[in-house]
Amino acid sequence: MYDLPSVLPVGLAAVAVGFAAAGLIVWRDLGPFARLGPVQRVGLAAALGVGVLAFTIKLSIIATLSSLGHDTLAPTIADPETDQIDRTTVVGRPVWRALPEVAPSPADDPPTPAKIELGRRLFFEKALSRDGASNCASCHDLEGAGGGDGRVTAVGIDGAVGPRNTPTVWNAAFQARLFWDGRARSLEEQALGPIANPIEMGADLAEVTRRLAAGPEWRAGFAAAFGDETIDPPRIARALAAFERTLITPDAPYDRFVRGDATALDARQLRGMALFEEVGCIVCHAGPGFSRASLLAPEGGASGLRLFPALPSDYEAKYRLTEDKGAARSGRAGLWRVPSLRNVALTAPYFHNGSVASLEEAVRVMATVQAGREVTETGRVETRVEWSAETGRLTRRRPLPLSEAEVGDIVAFLGALTSDRLAAVRTKR
Numbered sequence: 001m002y003d004l005p006s007v008l009p010v011g012l013a014a015v016a017v018g019f020a021a022a023g024l025i026v027w028r029d030l031g032p033f034a035r036l037g038p039v040q041r042v043g044l045a046a047a048l049g050v051g052v053l054a055f056t057i058k059l060s061i062i063a064t065l066s067s068l069g070h071d072t073l074a075p076t077i078a079d080p081e082t083d084q085i086d087r088t089t090v091v092g093r094p095v096w097r098a099l100p101e102v103a104p105s106p107a108d109d110p111p112t113p114a115k116i117e118l119g120r121r122l123f124f125e126k127a128l129s130r131d132g133a134s135n136c137a138s139c140h141d142l143e144g145a146g147g148g149d150g151r152v153t154a155v156g157i158d159g160a161v162g163p164r165n166t167p168t169v170w171n172a173a174f175q176a177r178l179f180w181d182g183r184a185r186s187l188e189e190q191a192l193g194p195i196a197n198p199i200e201m202g203a204d205l206a207e208v209t210r211r212l213a214a215g216p217e218w219r220a221g222f223a224a225a226f227g228d229e230t231i232d233p234p235r236i237a238r239a240l241a242a243f244e245r246t247l248i249t250p251d252a253p254y255d256r257f258v259r260g261d262a263t264a265l266d267a268r269q270l271r272g273m274a275l276f277e278e279v280g281c282i283v284c285h286a287g288p289g290f291s292r293a294s295l296l297a298p299e300g301g302a303s304g305l306r307l308f309p310a311l312p313s314d315y316e317a318k319y320r321l322t323e324d325k326g327a328a329r330s331g332r333a334g335l336w337r338v339p340s341l342r343n344v345a346l347t348a349p350y351f352h353n354g355s356v357a358s359l360e361e362a363v364r365v366m367a368t369v370q371a372g373r374e375v376t377e378t379g380r381v382e383t384r385v386e387w388s389a390e391t392g393r394l395t396r397r398r399p400l401p402l403s404e405a406e407v408g409d410i411v412a413f414l415g416a417l418t419s420d421r422l423a424a425v426r427t428k429r
């Protein structure tokens with residue numbers, strides 16, 4: 001990256017030299033050689049001068065374009081659903097922003113207090129499960145487990161153990177892609193999934209609708225929210241989504257910091273914030289939602305899936321990172337939605353299979369397999385020499401290091417993404 005004021009004088013001087021050279025050549029050499037009169041010599045010099053100018057402009061355009069930097073960390077991959085190639089590039093330096101105070105709602109389905117209240121009741125309603133024993137909050141404990149369940153993978157109806165970790169519902173309202181593999185594109189689309197999922201709540205939607213319709217207080221609730229007493233799955237989904245859009249946390253120390261309170265982060269968290277940018281975490285965990293799959297990310301989250309693990313490492317076998325391929329159709333690694341990192345300190349264990357218990361270890365894994373760093377105690381790495389019998393060549397490789405202290409700094413920064421309110425209810429318990 002270059003900065004304009006410092007290169008401008010050099011550029012202008014170069015253009016002036018170009019002009020002078022063109023003039024001299026015409027006057028001293030070309031003019032006499034072609035027997036041109038003074039007027040013709042001035043004309044020819046002017047024409048050459050224009051050429052110099054045009055060349056200068058072309059050069060500056062090329063220099064500007066090539067200085068914009070490219071997103072080398074995020075492999076170019078096809079979106080499995082649309083088959084579109086993701087050519088996301090990060091232009092310039094990232095801008096740190098706070099989470100908005102209100103989550104976006106569909107234009108044709110504005111939230112109303114009645115709809116939100118109905119959604120809240122549904123979220124805690126056990127009649128939504130086949131055996132009447134569980135509700136959404138059974139797995140998405142809003143206060144105790146940061147909106148998840150604290151388990152490795154979810155445990156649903158009849159104790160059935162699901163294949164994936166339960167993500168938090170806090171700030172899901174900002175995600176353009178939901179579920180670990182990004183298969184749902186809105187909260188409305190997502191909401192009915194767990195009710196009917198045989199190992200989550202295991203219920204039949206028609207049966208759930210009948211159960212609710214038998215209760216006069218539910219009919220009144222739907223009438224207040226939607227204008228009449230009709231109870232159907234789309235309305236259940238819309239009410240749940242309206243409630244979930246209130247589950248947002250714009251009250252983290254990070255938000256206070258970027259809104260102007262310079263004391264909201266301590267020195268360690270600030271170092272972690274700089275590392276988060278420098279190491280490239282921000283390429284994928286971008287924007288105030290800390291996710292490329294967020295509505296607040298560049299392109300509204302359309303390019304929110306990434307290869308994980310993107311680079312080979314011992315972690316792959318240790319944490320069984322490639323057993324589940326996520327959204328990938330084929331290939332060695334899986335394709336996964338970039339999750340938000342808001343409140344991540346409250347939502348252990350980590351990754352789609354919940355295989356990593358601590359945030360430190362999750363950061364080590366990410367730095368290694370997504371950002372290509374080598375984590376060492378001291379922050380120093382040895383040059384590695386690799387021999388390939390196939391090509392008959394030696395290659396020297398020296399990965400960029402990340403020290404354990406720096407891992408700690410990043411973890412401290414991630415802690416600054418924890419909502420003050422959620423942290424307070426957690427410590428009360």
Ligand code: HEC
Nearest residue numbers: 135136139154155156164165166167172178179180194200
């Ligand atoms: C048995 C536990 C369980 C129950 C009950 C449950 N969920 Fe979930 N929820 C999960 C798991 C596991 C996932 C991730 C599944 C996946 O990615 O394949 C998830 C994902 C989600 C997500 C997506 C979050 C994100 O960031 O992608 C939302 C929103 C959500 N659930 C809302 C609900 C609602 C609303 C209910 C009640 C109707 C509910 N859940 C009931 C376990 C549960």
Ligand code: HEC
Nearest residue numbers: 074280281284306308336337338350351352362366367370
């Ligand atoms: C190339 C994109 C990319 C980069 C760079 C990246 N991540 Fe991730 N991150 C992901 C994806 C994709 C996942 C989801 C993995 C999965 O599905 O299990 C993830 C998951 C995580 C998780 C686990 C979240 C949870 O709720 O379980 C943490 C923590 C995390 N990243 C932190 C970081 C940090 C810190 C960095 C920088 C050192 C970083 N990431 C760099 C794409 C990326």
